[in-house]
Amino acid sequence: MSTALAEVLRDWMPHQRWFGGKGREWADVSEEGFFLSRAEPVLSVHRVRVTYTDGAVETYLVPLSWRAHPEEDLNAAFIGAVPAKDAEGADRENYAYDAMRDRDATTPWLTQLAAAATVGPMHFHPAGSQTDPAPIPEGVPGDIVSTEQSNTSLVYGQDAIFKLFRRLEPGLNPDVEIGEALRRTENPHIAPLLGYVEIDDPDPSAEPATVAMLQTFVRGASDGWRLATASVRDLYAEGDLHADEVGGDFAADSERLGAATASVHADLARVLPTAPADREWFTATARGMTERLEAALGVVPQLEEHLAALRKVYAAVADSPEEVLRHRVHGDLHLGQVLRTATGWVVLDFEGEPARPLAERRQLDSPLRDVAGMLRSFDYAARHMLVEQPDDAQRAYRAQEWAVRNRGAFCSGYSAASGMDPCGDSPLLRAFEADKAVYECVYEARNRPNWLMIPLQSLSRLTAGES
Known part of the structure; x- marks a missing residue:
């Protein structure tokens, strides 16, 4: 049954960046919550269940802070006023705020995590052991990271970052599962896991859902994307120099990034399950790509001209003689998921593509999926400024030059670190790249139509067999 708070959330949630149901018609909304802290301000946590008119259901996590009076400093975090009764039974209103944007309401998360507490249906799991506990900063407020979309993160001082998974699904989130496994390897290319939070499902037969995680x-x-695109701008500004002659050349970083990716893949294969790819896996992979292509045609009619060639690329996967060792992978690797430090590259966000079901994201896969994701990201970095001048042949030539140089450098770094050339004549890699480009076409058609030229041009290259 809908409550006054549920109706307030119905008005507020569609405007949040992390809400995945934008544009869909709601049939019903309900919420259930509990108190995580009764200190001032009161902090409550709510599971909001949204039912759409097509029958689909999604559950979101919404922490709220409560004030007896409006707080002008929190206007940007205001959600709504909810009718209530005071101690004498008189009518009044409580004022609900987005608790992730209310600094005074952010300290209880780490206090409960450090204590390994259970609060209502929520369980806090610090990493480490009693003799070697993870360093969790207590008593420090968290500052929101404004650039995220599907999740919400808080940075606590200079020590930890807390990521709240807004959409709830039963099962351990891959970011936590992989982070916990890689913590034991002491791999220098990951940010160590400090702890995580789960919530019991209302259905006692279902697994708990991962609510949040804390990392170093x-x-x-x-940010890798900013560094790469700055290099591209430097190249465009030097009209008479080649990519390897520009001061902002990115190839050395790309090579080190390839080596870092190979290092993470090696440790994933060492500490988590592996399995060789059999003919059934190749066939199922090709079938899935073809099905996604067919669905994309309804959104992007321009894919029609690539249809026959793409089907041929995918069919080559079903017949591929490649030997592939499947293991856990990143699943959504691109330049925005990596950070460069003074000592090297760090890979973040191992949860995979948030739009895919959690069970799919936890499956064993080929490491070439991550390689393909990064190769597509180099292509985007090289060509994103062509959107402003699509007919500039000189810029297009230089973009291609930058992309080829950095894609090659990444593959060289990966090969040197792993002993395997990921970018050789692989039907699977080409298909993964094409599949990703089809996904990008759908995304751009729906969100940035003037960017659609980037993945469409890439499909022309991929289906022609070019590098």
Whole structure:
């Protein structure tokens, strides 16, 4: 049954970046919550169940802070006023705020985590052991990271970052599962896991859902996408120089990134299950790609001209003679998921593509999926400024030059670290790249139509067999 709070959330949630149901019609909404802290401000946590008119159901986690009076400093976090009764039974209103944007309401998360507490249906699991506990900063407020979309993160001082998974699904989130496994390897290319939080499902037969995780904060790091695109701008600004002659050449970083990716893959294969890819897996992979292509045609009619060639690329996967060792992978690797520090690259966010069901994201896969994701990201970095000048042949030539150089450097770094050339004549890699480009076409058609040219041009290259 819908409550006054549920109706307030119905108005507020569609405007949040992390809400995945934008544009869909709601049939019903309900919520259930509990108190995580009764200190001032009161902090409650709510599971909000949204039912759409097509019958689909999604559950989101919404922490709220409560105030007896409006707080002008929190106007940007205001959710709504909810009718209530005071101690004498008189009517009044309580004021609900987004607790992730209310600094005074952010300290209880780490207090409960350090105590390994259970609060209502929520369980806090610090990493480490009693003799060697993870360093969890208590008593420090968290500052929100404004750039995220599907999740919400808080940075606590210079020591830790707390990521709240907004959409709840039964089962351990891959970011936690992989983070816990890689913590034991002491791999220098990951941010160590400090702890995580789960919540029991209302259905006692279902697994708990992962609510949040805490990781070491990577200090003084630079975002891979920003570094790469700055290099591209430097190249565009030097009209008479080649990519390897520009001061902002990114190839050395790309090579080190390839080596870092190979190192993470090696440890994933060492500490988590592996299995050789059999003919059934190749066939199922090709079938899934073809099905996604067919679905994408309804959104992006321009894919029609690539249809026959893409089917041929995918069919080559079903017949591929490649030997592939499947293991856990990142699942959504791109330049925005890596940070460069003074000592090297750090890979973040192992939860995979949030749009895919959690069970799929936890399956064993080929490491070439991650390689393909990064190769597509180099292509995007090289060509994103062509959106402004799509007919500039000189810029297009230089973009291709930058992309080829950095894609090659990444593959060289990966090969040197792993002993395996990931970018040889692999039907599977080409298919993974094409599948990712089809996904990008759908995304751009729905969100940034003027960017659609980037993945469409890439499909022309991939289906022609070019590098």
